[in-house]
Amino acid sequence: MAESILWEADPHTIAKHRILQAYLEAWAPILLQSHMGRIVYIDGFAGSGEYTNGYEGSPIIALKTIVNHAFFPKFTGDITMLFIEIKPERAEHLEALIKTKFSNLPNKIHWEVKTGDFGTNLKTSLDGLHKEKKRLAPTFCFVDPFGWKDIDVDLLSEFMLENKAELFITFMVGFIDRFSGDERNHKSMSKIYGKEQIDEINKQKTQEQKEETTLKLFIKNIKDTINKKGKTDRIYDLSFAAISRNNRLIYYLVYLTSHLKGLKVMKEAMFAIGKDKGSFRFNDFLDDQDPGRQGTLMDYNDVNSWQNNAGEDLYKAFEGKKTTVNEVENYTWTDTRWIFRKGILQRLEKKNLIRYLSKRKKNALTYDDYGNLEFV
Ligand SMILES: C[S@@+](CC[C@H](N)C(=O)[O-])C[C@H]1O[C@@H](n2cnc3c(N)ncnc32)[C@H](O)[C@@H]1O
Structure with a gap:
């Protein structure tokens, strides 16, 4: 060669x-x-x-x-x-x-x-x-x-x-x-x-x-x-x-x-x-x-598992804080190993680990429209 x-x-x-x-x-x-x-x-x-x-x-x-x-x-x-x-x-x-x-x-x-x-x-x-x-x-x-x-x-x-x-x-x-x-x-x-x-x-x-x-x-x-x-x-x-x-x-x-x-x-x-x-x-x-x-092999095909792990990382970073979806999204991209997907927040919401402080508008297109949220 x-x-x-x-x-x-x-x-x-x-x-x-x-x-x-x-x-x-x-x-x-x-x-x-x-x-x-x-x-x-x-x-x-x-x-x-x-x-x-x-x-x-x-x-x-x-x-x-x-x-x-x-x-x-x-x-x-x-x-x-x-x-x-x-x-x-x-x-x-x-x-x-x-x-x-x-x-x-x-x-x-x-x-x-x-x-x-x-x-x-x-x-x-x-x-x-x-x-x-x-x-x-x-x-x-x-x-x-x-x-x-x-x-x-x-x-x-x-x-x-x-x-x-x-x-x-x-x-x-x-x-x-x-x-x-x-x-x-x-x-x-x-x-x-x-x-x-x-x-x-x-x-x-x-x-x-x-x-x-x-x-x-x-x-x-x-x-x-x-x-x-x-x-x-x-x-x-x-x-x-x-x-x-x-x-x-x-x-x-x-x-x-x-x-x-x-x-x-x-x-x-x-x-x-x-x-x-x-x-x-x-x-x-x-x-x-x-x-x-360290060194964990991640299986991205297992959406549930990786998004739960991503949620855990976000929760650790934001626990007890009021923030915005935008900030959480940017943090996911820049400071974690994960990519951002809405499912991560949906999983956290289901577990009552986050709550939205402003209501979703009827025709909301993006997560920004949700406004603020709190990691409880
Ligand atoms: C790994 S191959 C490149 C393969 C190519 N990038 C691809 O993906 O198809 C490395 C190439 O760099 C050339 N090369 C080695 N030293 C170099 C240098 N100092 N400057 C420019 N090219 C160099 C080699 O001749 C070789 O063709």
């Missing part, structure tokens, strides 16, 4: 593509509607665009999703799609494939395959913008390397300082924990972790703890660096674990955004894929509210 132009897509690559596609399908209308200017999509580790077993690569999936979207014809702005690939033969293959598959693209789509290193290209673009005192257009950046040596916290944080920047990263944690004991790897690891953090990772007793620490510190470092660089908006993170048949972690998908809408869309996309039992799960160990439930 390391040297060939094409290779076989394994089940987790396919599942990752389904999350990407589900996200882009929902992301496209939001961006296409709300930005009449320019939007940017970067695939920083683009690959060749296809696999030997017939599956399409991420650049083709992204192009198709945008171009075939029902909203696309109405969009009056420009879309720039940049595909960066370091191996010239893969970049050439991808470019030829795009030309064949999308021979008649409208002018509002600008695409380019760049042969080169993701980090260098991103840095050059950001430096160029800063020199001209310009800001990056709303940009979604997919960072999908084979390993972890191209992950650079400083650069990714600089990118996240831009307004409306979103990152979607395949974080190959397995490599890190296997090699973190070997000092030869510490130079690459130092782009992600401080010296004490590498020691902290190595100190963990179980495989699982090592993986969790590796991810937690990675997200913490990105967030801390972004804050140090001066961004005060809250950065939301989501992570999703790809699990092999023998229950080993293959990689984490990590998503970072400062936009609530983006967070909701990605959580929904991960939720939909997470319903396929077995191969993916949300990371609940990042939920510091309830460390006792």
Whole structure:
């Protein structure tokens, strides 16, 4: 795989593509509607665009999703799609494939395959913008390397300082924990972790703890660096674990955004894929509210069970408080592992754990119309 132009897509690559596609399908209308200017999509580790077993690569999936979207014809702005690939033969293959598959693209789509290193290209673009005192257009950046040596916290944080920047990263944690004991790897690891953090990772007793620490510190470092660089908006993170048949972690998908809408869309996309039992799960160990439930596999097909659990978490957070449905909904998205569904509140209401302080209007369409509520 390391040297060939094409290779076989394994089940987790396919599942990752389904999350990407589900996200882009929902992301496209939001961006296409709300930005009449320019939007940017970067695939920083683009690959060749296809696999030997017939599956399409991420650049083709992204192009198709945008171009075939029902909203696309109405969009009056420009879309720039940049595909960066370091191996010239893969970049050439991808470019030829795009030309064949999308021979008649409208002018509002600008695409380019760049042969080169993701980090260098991103840095050059950001430096160029800063020199001209310009800001990056709303940009979604997919960072999908084979390993972890191209992950650079400083650069990714600089990118996240831009307004409306979103990152979607395949974080190959397995490599890190296997090699973190070997000092030869510490130079690459130092782009992600401080010296004490590498020691902290190595100190963990179980495989699982090592993986969790590796991810937690990675997200913490990105967030801390972004804050140090001066961004005060809250950065939301989501992570999703790809699990092999023998229950080993293959990689984490990590998503970072400062936009609530983006967070909701990605959580929904991960939720939909997470319903396929077995191969993916949300990371609940990042939920510091309830460390006792670490590592639990959630079955989202069992609506009763997950919505009861979600209700319990909300009750813990709001017990004795007066609040609004809106606030509870936002809290569910941003501070719990759950997605928001009306059923969560209905279950709480049935158990008399919440009561509404204003009556539902006759033709209420949304939960906002219920007004205030109290967790009793
Ligand atoms: C996991 S594959 C990408 C697969 C593709 N994103 C997809 O989902 O179909 C990683 C790709 O990144 C390329 N690559 C490795 N190092 C790179 C770098 N520093 N900059 C850009 N591309 C790189 C590899 O040649 C390989 O094609």
